[in-house]
Amino acid sequence: xxxxxxxxxxxxxxxxxxxxxxxxxxxxxxxxxxxxxxxxxxxxxxxxxxxxxxxxxxxxxxxxxxxxxxxxxxxxxxxxxxxxxxxxxxxxxxxxxxxxxxxxxxxxxxxxxxxxxxxxxxxxxxxxxxxxxxxxxxxxxxxxxxxxxxxxxxxxxxxxxxxxxxxxxxxxxxxxxxxxxxxxxxxxxxxxxxxxxxxxxxxxxxxxxxxxxxxxxxxxxxxxxxxxxxxxxxxxxxxxxxxxxxxxxxxxxxxxxxxxxxxxxxxxxxxxxxxxxxxxxxxxxxxxxxxxxxxxxxxxxxxxxxxxxxxxxxxxxxxxxxxxxxxxxxxxxxxxxxxxxxxxxxxxxxxxxxxxxxxxxxxxxxxxxxxxxxxxxxxxxxxxxxxxxxxxxxxxxxxxxxxxxxxxxxxxxxxxxxxxxxxxxxxxxxxxxxxxxxxxxxxxxxxxxxxxxxxxxxxxxxxxxxxxxxxxxxxxxxxxxxxxxxxxxxxxxxxxxxxxxxxxxxxxxxxxx
Numbered sequence: 433x434x435x436x437x438x439x440x441x442x443x444x445x446x447x448x449x450x451x452x453x454x455x456x457x458x459x460x461x462x463x464x465x466x467x468x469x470x471x472x473x474x475x476x477x478x479x480x481x482x483x484x485x486x487x488x489x490x491x492x493x494x495x496x497x498x499x500x501x502x503x504x505x506x507x508x509x510x511x512x513x514x515x516x517x518x519x520x521x522x523x524x525x526x527x528x529x530x531x532x533x534x535x536x537x538x539x540x541x542x543x544x545x546x547x548x549x550x551x552x553x554x555x556x557x558x559x560x561x562x563x564x565x566x567x568x569x570x571x572x573x574x575x576x577x578x579x580x581x582x583x584x585x586x587x588x589x590x591x592x593x594x595x596x597x598x599x600x601x602x603x604x605x606x607x608x609x610x611x612x613x614x615x616x617x618x619x620x621x622x623x624x625x626x627x628x629x630x631x632x633x634x635x636x637x638x639x640x641x642x643x644x645x646x647x648x649x650x651x652x653x654x655x656x657x658x659x660x661x662x663x664x665x666x667x668x669x670x671x672x673x674x675x676x677x678x679x680x681x682x683x684x685x686x687x688x689x690x691x692x693x694x695x696x697x698x699x700x701x702x703x704x705x706x707x708x709x710x711x712x713x714x715x716x717x718x719x720x721x722x723x724x725x726x727x728x729x730x731x732x733x734x735x736x737x738x739x740x741x742x743x744x745x746x747x748x749x750x751x752x753x754x755x756x757x758x759x760x761x762x763x764x765x766x767x768x769x770x771x772x773x774x775x776x777x778x779x780x781x782x783x784x785x786x787x788x789x790x791x792x793x794x795x796x797x798x799x800x801x802x803x804x805x806x807x808x809x810x811x812x813x814x815x816x817x818x819x820x821x822x823x824x825x826x827x828x829x830x831x832x833x834x835x836x837x838x839x840x841x842x843x844x845x846x847x848x849x850x851x852x853x854x855x856x857x858x859x860x861x862x863x864x865x866x867x868x869x870x871x872x873x874x875x876x877x878x879x880x881x882x883x884x885x886x887x888x889x890x891x892x893x894x895x896x897x898x899x900x901x902x903x904x905x906x907x908x909x910x911x912x913x914x915x916x917x918x919x920x921x922x923x924x925x926x927x928x929x930x931x932x933x934x935x936x937x938x939x940x941x942x943x944x945x
Contacts, residue, residue, distance in 0.1 A: 435523035447560030454520030468501030488546035515540030558582035620700035645852035646917030647871035654825030669842035703734035889929025
């Protein structure tokens, strides 16, 4: 007897409909066979399915069985096929009688006692079901709220194989899981830190506000203990709140790699990722034998904080150059390519020298000129060109450290940033070449020419900076983009000389090195 069900196979963070065909023959006692390019975890499902069926009180077929996962040329990864395979076998033996099997997309891992364990990528599965016309989805109970974020699909969470059989046979009614997205955002869109915690560093705060308003990348240079990490951790709190579309994109990335926190069906705050400087290329950018997102993608719509920037291996730092421009990571393999989204704000932090105290009065620097030169040489010119603002973070004096923090709160700064972003949204909405443009940092060269016209003073400042610092064409555009953001924060449609002058002041590495 033949049974057909539908499941979903994950390719990176995207889902693909997979047909599960189970055929129970009339004779033979050979071990069940799974075909259709399964990986090791899928092949091992034979043993899990056997024990789960028997321990749930059902009869396991005692004749030869064949499971085909179609399309056969797409690799099937993970244990999410356990539940549909088990239900297919029970349908073939008559233990499950249902006329609606083909209406459902089904996914779930089975324990040996018949419990249904959670799987990765439930949100992507629900989105795939909606995109392909499936109105119903069966997932593990622990994944139900996550999948129910997709409003177009009725999500049924099951805790066991027996419960799934009872529901599909009509003997056990289960109400679809519902999620109030507005309530989720209201409860979970709060940060544990605030910009008002930072004492002093007013010039650095100003630069970070500009970075947030235009989605610009930042390099902070300063001695140990100056507050670089503290500032970076609070950068996300002044960015505009996540939209539902941004939240879904970010959540599905975390879900696909099993990093979505328990009882958190939707990520409502902007992620902040801070990988260690010993991280490998695949860990940072993404990849592996079975491609999966790296730290760049986990920081999507958020902040990627790279502390001890000059301590990263140079070849690994060069890997992030293209994603900084494209907002995506493409992993190429012999069998094809997978693209992961990676639109983030980079905040890099580094010491001015190996010992960390070059140029400061607090402690004497013991580094030789050669050591400092070799330390800075780890950062290539093309990489620095892709970082919009280079700022110095000086040590905080005793009086400010012991004083009361009286700076503006994250809510107050967020309103400034939101007003600047609103100006950008209105400006780019009227531009027929905008594409997916959402911030000043992502403007093309042609858009820079259209939206960053300078007055006479601005032209003079820019011409002088280009000649004095030998800036590249990319650095030229970066200065204009930052100047445009400074003007937006001031509520000005025109980019004036003072805006250009301030933007040039944020190119510290071009001056010193």
